[in-house]
Structure formats: C-alpha cells, structure tokens
Amino acid sequence: MTVTAVDLGIRKKPEGEKILLIEDNPDHAYLVRKSISEALKSQVDMAGTGEEGIAKLKSGNYDLVISDFNLPGMDGMEILQMVKEFNIDVPFIMLTGQGDEKVAVSAMKLGAYNYVVKDDVCYTILPRVISETLTKYRADKEKERFEREIREKSEALEKANQELKKLDELKSEFISSVSHEFRNPLNSIRESVELVLDGVVNANEEKGRRILEIAKTSAERLTILVNDLLDFSKLEAGKMKMEKEPADIKRIVQDAVDSMRPLAEKKRLKLEIVPPTEKIVVFADPLRIIQVLTNLISNAIKFTPEDGRIDVIAEPFDDPKPPVQKVKVSVKDTGIGISLENLSRIFERFEQVKQPHRGKTPELQGTGLGLSICQEIVKLHQGNIWAESELGKGSTFIFTLPRYR
C-alpha cells in the first residue's frame, strides 16, 4: 500500500510551524529568518549554541530544526547525534559550508532530512527546502502510522483467528463426546428392543423384564443427558436466569438430602446433615442450589462403597477477599477419593473419573457435564466451588454463597 502526500492532504504550504534555528552568526541568522518570514508563516526560534538548541528541543515542540554545522562547542553533527539519542522526533536540516559535501552525506546518513549548502542563493531556496522537508516528514510519519496500524490489526486478526480455531477444536471435541455419550444408551435400547422383538426374551418373564429395565434406564440416561446439555448450553450462552430470593440454607440442604436419601439407602450409606449453629439466609435461586447439591450428593453416592458415610455440612464462612460474609456448604464422603491429577480436571466438561463397577447402577451414570453445570450455577451466585480429596479416604466438594443481609 502506498500512501502519497496528496492522499493525505498534507501537500500544503507550511503554516504556523515552529522552527528552531541553531546559528551562532547573527548575520546569517538574520538572513535565514528574513527568507523564512517572507515566504512562510512559520515562527522561528533561535539558539546560539548546540547546548541551547538541545535544551530548547527537549522542552518545546518544534516542527523542524535548522542547524548550522560550524558552531562553537558542539557542531551540527553532534547536535544531530544528540537529537537521535534523546529520541527527539523532529525533521533536521543541516546548513553546511561550501565544499563540505562529506558533512552533508554523513548528516543524511545519520538521519537528517535535508541539507543546504551555504552560498549566495541558499536563502532563496531555503523556504522551498523547508516546505519539502515538512511534507516528506509528514508523509513518512503518516506511512509509519498506517504501517503500525496494519501491523496491529493483522496481529489482532491473527489472535482472533487462533482463538476461533481453538474454539472450533473444542466444539468438535464436544460434539464427538456428546455423540459418544448418546450412542451407548441408544444402542442398549436398540439391542434390548430387538431381543424382545426377535422373541429371544419374553417381556412377561424375569429375563425379559431385566432386558426391558436396561432399555428403560438407558432411556432415562438419555433424558438426563439431554437435560444436562440444555442446561449447559443455556449456561454457556448466559441465558440461564437465576431467580434469586432470600432463602434459608438449612431448608435447601434438607430438600436436597431428602430427595437423595432413597438412593443412598439402596447402597446402605449414611447420609447426614450437619446444620449451621445459627440461621443462615442466602440470596440464591433455591431450585438451582438444590440442583447443585443433588448433583454433588449423587456423585458422593456413586463413588462411596456400601456402608460408607456422606455428610452435608452448612456453616458460616468469612471470605477474606473480598471481605464478604458467606455460607460454606460441604458434601463430604468416605469414598474412593480423587487423585491430584484428576482433581484439577473434574470441573471440565465431559471429564469423568472412571469408577469401579460403573455398570452396577446405570441410573447413576453421569454425563460428564454435572460438575461443569454446578460450577456455572455457583459462579452465577458469586460463589466458589472446589474439591478436596485424598485417594482411598474420601472427597469433599465445597461451595460458597453470599449471605443475605
């Protein structure tokens, strides 16, 4: 892409620019100022030495510098060097003596924009040189700015592209996991029905009933899977509304535990509530918190061997950062525990820790979305959820909710 000065509308006569002239010879200085003021509407500042010039450049905004090469103390090249060293962004015109072409060449190499040889006609051409220099400088700046913008934009595009790619991969993974989760129960249903249709088993007999039970639990599993997926996609899209109200945490825990008790009793597990010593009111959607709790309790039932114990504990909790009074609810089991490696992954979608005898209680098979859903619901309540565990000893799933005041 080429950007020309015309495109940018900057090929205009310099107007009101601030120019710094570094010149020790008052006669020359007078002539330079005169030629500029006759042709341009620029404002010219003076400096008699390089030191003074640098000091002025550092403090003021100049649009252009014209410096004589032959100066007492610092010469023009040294001034130019300082300008570059201090990163003073200003176009530089060097005035050189006759026969000093070497100086002119070095100055251009060092980054001067232009040079003028001091001769009889130099004062007449100076205004034109200034105009050209300013135009070129502005075009360069504009080009730099465009290039930087393009670079930044393409970097942003590249980044967005990478993120999209990652998202796409996640989506493919998600779909492949989901289809896998659907296929097994669907196949079980098909095989079960086929056994009945083929007359291999009779629905009125014990064996036939067992086969139909498999079809039924597989269908139930599919229902859970579909519900979980719907919940999950709603949460992902931020479309799940929490209907928050002041609610007694004891009541929520009681409701969740009551609904899970039959399952716990099937495995002869002790399921106990440890209520808070004071009344704790939370600001939450009671149904969603019950959903979180039943999910955690059902996990605990799944992973705790028979005759084990599950405690659901609610207690006050002062969150130090930010300082908020909360309630902490823990579901503590005496189950098989989770390894440290798995502990970091369990809240990710479709992560399932393999359990022994996973087929024994098919109605309890998870979808691998449960804990992700729990996490999202707790987050929507400005709470936290985490797990602590020791292999072989048991796991504790803990979440916090802000108290209602």
Next chain:
Amino acid sequence: MSEKKKILIVDDEEDFATLSAVRIEEAGYEVYTESDGEKVLDRVRQIRPDLVVLDIMLLGVDGLTVLKKIKKEMKDLPVIVVTGKAIMMSEVFTMEGAAGFFKKPADLKALVKRIQELIGNGH
C-alpha cells in the same frame, strides 16, 4: 446331546454384558460373565471356555495385558476383543492373537455371527 459350548464375557459394563449374554445364550451357548479384569485368568482356567469376549477397557487392568496372558497360557483359545475406545487399532489386537475385533456400541447379532464362524454352533 453333547455339552453346550462355553463362552466367557469379560466386561465391566453390566448393560452390555447382560444384553450380549442373552443374545449369545439364544444362539445356544452357555454364557459366563466376569466384570473384574484381575480375575479373568482364574475364570478362564476354571471354566475352560471355548471362546472369550473381552472388553479391552476393563477397569484396573490393561485389556491388552489380559489378552496376552490368555494367549500365552491357552494359545488356541479364540478371543474376540470389544472396545469402546475409538483410537484402539484392530491391527494391534490381531497381532496379539485376537480372533475378532468389535467397536462399541457393537452389533450383537454380528458378534454372534463371528462366534459361530470361529467355533461353530453352540450345541
């Protein structure tokens, strides 16, 4: 009447084990099931099956190891491998001596057909 041919199904997924057991029984075989990978070799020694249907995703024990152990002790015992793991390569199991390879969810009628091809009918 000769004795029925015996088949041992090794699978820790109860639904699949039950459904395949019923399907295979229907074809006239005597079916035994085992869900514990550690006990497979003992059960094989005890039952002396004519064929083993082995789920390679067995918990705790690497199914491939179980397959190797069975083939080492009973070279001629046909073992059909069933796996839920999509990336498992059938070639690996064929190399280790598997007589058949099915991916879950497996078509049980096809499984029975393969059993019949390998050891004939149940009776």
